[in-house]
Amino acid sequence: MSALQSLAGNSHAATTATYDVVVVGAGFAGMYMLHRLRGQGLSARVYEQGSGVGGTWYWNRYPGARCDVESMQYSYSFSDELQQQWDWSERYAPQPEILKYANHVADRFNLRSDIQFNTRVDQAVFDERENTWSVTTSDGKTVTAKYVVLATGCLSNARMPDIKGLENFKGNVYHTGHWPHEAVDFTGQRVGVIGTGSSGIQSVPVIAEQASHLTVFQRTANFSIPARNAPLTEQERQAFRARYPEIRRIAREEMKNGIFQEVPDRGALDDGGNERRAKYEARWSRGGLTFMGVYNNLALDKAANDTAADFVRGKIAEIVSDPQTAKLLQPNNHPIGSKRICIDSDYFATFNRPNVTLIDIKSNPIEEILPNAVRTASGDYEVGTLVLATGFDAMTGSVAKIDIRGRNGQTLNEKWAEGPKTYLGLMSVGFPNLFIITGPGSPSVLSNMIVSIEQHVDWITDCIAYMRDRGFGAMEAKQDAEDRWVAHVNEVAHTTLYPQANSWYMGANIPGKPQIFMPYIGGVGVYRTSPPRAMRDLR
Ligand SMILES: Cc1cc2nc3c(=O)[nH]c(=O)nc-3n(C[C@H](O)[C@H](O)[C@H](O)COP(=O)(O)OP(=O)(O)OC[C@H]3O[C@@H](n4cnc5c(N)ncnc54)[C@H](O)[C@@H]3O)c2cc1C
Numbered sequence: 001m002s003a004l005q006s007l008a009g010n011s012h013a014a015t016t017a018t019y020d021v022v023v024v025g026a027g028f029a030g031m032y033m034l035h036r037l038r039g040q041g042l043s044a045r046v047y048e049q050g051s052g053v054g055g056t057w058y059w060n061r062y063p064g065a066r067c068d069v070e071s072m073q074y075s076y077s078f079s080d081e082l083q084q085q086w087d088w089s090e091r092y093a094p095q096p097e098i099l100k101y102a103n104h105v106a107d108r109f110n111l112r113s114d115i116q117f118n119t120r121v122d123q124a125v126f127d128e129r130e131n132t133w134s135v136t137t138s139d140g141k142t143v144t145a146k147y148v149v150l151a152t153g154c155l156s157n158a159r160m161p162d163i164k165g166l167e168n169f170k171g172n173v174y175h176t177g178h179w180p181h182e183a184v185d186f187t188g189q190r191v192g193v194i195g196t197g198s199s200g201i202q203s204v205p206v207i208a209e210q211a212s213h214l215t216v217f218q219r220t221a222n223f224s225i226p227a228r229n230a231p232l233t234e235q236e237r238q239a240f241r242a243r244y245p246e247i248r249r250i251a252r253e254e255m256k257n258g259i260f261q262e263v264p265d266r267g268a269l270d271d272g273g274n275e276r277r278a279k280y281e282a283r284w285s286r287g288g289l290t291f292m293g294v295y296n297n298l299a300l301d302k303a304a305n306d307t308a309a310d311f312v313r314g315k316i317a318e319i320v321s322d323p324q325t326a327k328l329l330q331p332n333n334h335p336i337g338s339k340r341i342c343i344d345s346d347y348f349a350t351f352n353r354p355n356v357t358l359i360d361i362k363s364n365p366i367e368e369i370l371p372n373a374v375r376t377a378s379g380d381y382e383v384g385t386l387v388l389a390t391g392f393d394a395m396t397g398s399v400a401k402i403d404i405r406g407r408n409g410q411t412l413n414e415k416w417a418e419g420p421k422t423y424l425g426l427m428s429v430g431f432p433n434l435f436i437i438t439g440p441g442s443p444s445v446l447s448n449m450i451v452s453i454e455q456h457v458d459w460i461t462d463c464i465a466y467m468r469d470r471g472f473g474a475m476e477a478k479q480d481a482e483d484r485w486v487a488h489v490n491e492v493a494h495t496t497l498y499p500q501a502n503s504w505y506m507g508a509n510i511p512g513k514p515q516i517f518m519p520y521i522g523g524v525g526v527y528r529t530s531p532p533r534a535m536r537d538l539r
Pocket of ligand 1 (some may be wrong): 066
């Protein structure tokens with residue numbers, strides 16, 4: 001541990017400790033950050049508001065929750081022993097298994113002793129004279145650190161919908177992003193699910209099997225591809241393990257989304273109708289996110305995109321028996337892939353069950369929640385339990401909840417009032433020595449997040465070690481570097497079809513949130529070549 005760590009009294013009548021680094025959050029980002037900082041001999045304290053590690057996988061315990069990047073790739077690469085020894089049971093591991101993995105990592109690398117659970121970071125204030133941050137936590141204590149790392153997660157601030165009467169509902173209300181730790185049994189209940197994004201799409205088939213009746217309230221139909229989940233054989237695991245160094249390198253350096261896969265060399269319109277259909281059929285049968293990788297222009301060219309969207313709409317019509325329900329489930333207001341594409345297990349087929357009803361709340365908006373029903377413009381739907389699959393205030397929501405004050409007392413919320421501004425998604429001008437892992441302006445949610453997390457953690461660690469070794473006190477991006485990066489992120493986004501969707505990438509799911517395309521769409525490989533410039537641009 002570094003000499004910086006010490007104990008002293010403070011004006012809050014609580015003990016103040018001093019660390020090299022305070023890390024906020026103990027998901028995959030915060031855990032790996034702690035491991036790397038320790039490796040540099042730096043003292044670090046991690047604060048986590050939950051009672052355990054795992055972040056996303058600690059909070060999202062809803063039925064059907066699982067990853068949508070295959071587990072052999074949605075896993076840490078920093079320890080070869082870990083990746084050689086951990087056995088993923090399925091192609092897409094379910095939430096309990098991913099949480100078990102997070103706990104295994106915490107134990108294996110002995111992380112818990114530097115993580116304070118059940119503690120929220122409420123405030124971080126920069127002291128310009130000392131070049132340090134004062135960090136105040138929900139237990140009323142204030143600690144000092146030279147650096148603060150926000151590992152607060154892109155999808156960690158569950159969005160509660162503002163629906164009249166919700167507080168009067170008599171039954172249980174669950175949010176998918178804040179699910180209870182004990183098992184929830186829907187047997188014999190009339191359940192209403194509000195929201196049909198990824199969490200809704202994953203949970204609906206499982207809830208439908210238990211509930212006496214399930215009513216799904218859909219505002220926007222979403223594209224979803226079958227997961228084709230299956231147990232992984234030892235042979236499949238070994239095939240990956242044998243090639244892990246190469247697979248991980250290619251995912252990091254050559255892939256746009258950080259997922260190792262074949263790179264398409266043709267556009268959708270380069271093939272004739274039959275050939276194209278055969279390729280889509282093959283990907284549909286294989287299942288998973290690689291569906292969008294069949295051609296190289298699906299995210300760029302509307303006519304090309306339409307061919308894939310039409311194919312999926314056709315599949316929905318084939319699967320869903322009732323033509324009216326099928327029509328409602330067919331997305332028609334955004335290009336396929338411009339919202340995060342969902343991966344499901346029997347989602348569309350679930351609407352063939354006699355105990356499942358789909359209600360279109362775009363044309364019949366929810367007016368009010370009654371004690372035992374959901375009232376829409378077209379009638380009341382009796383429900384005894386409500387599941388809110390209403391997503392997150394993505395990318396900025398958890399950061400905005402912390403009162404962060406940088407130079408001249410400016411708050412980060414003031415600076416980001418018209419949308420987040422960062423250099424490389426890593427730092428924001430006016431907030432020296434404050435790093436964000438997978439912040440807005442980095443590939444983050446458009447990528448295999450563990451690839452992006454590892455890259456940011458490695459970069460931040462190297463940067464802090466560099467500063468320490470040269471005796472530098474503070475660093476921040478230059479204004480013109482940030483301005484150029486913000487403009488670049490925006491420009492690249494607008495060369496694609498992504499901004500055409502009202503998506504959470506744009507902040508469109510949160511009333512009043514500025515609508516700016518937040519993640520960097522240039523790809524993880526291209527992005528990786530950018531960070532060395534950061535060093536030049538920092539002072
Ligand atoms: C259901 C679901 C499925 C997903 N599947 C995939 C997938 O297949 N592939 C993929 O790449 N990504 C997926 N993601 C994205 C996922 O969020 C990331 O992959 C990854 O888990 C993020 O890790 P993280 O550590 O950055 O953030 P998180 O896991 O969100 O952890 C952040 C932690 O910070 C804590 N925190 C926040 N604010 C504070 C505060 N003020 N004080 C103290 N603690 C705080 C939170 O409690 C949380 O535990 C999925 C997300 C969801 C919701």
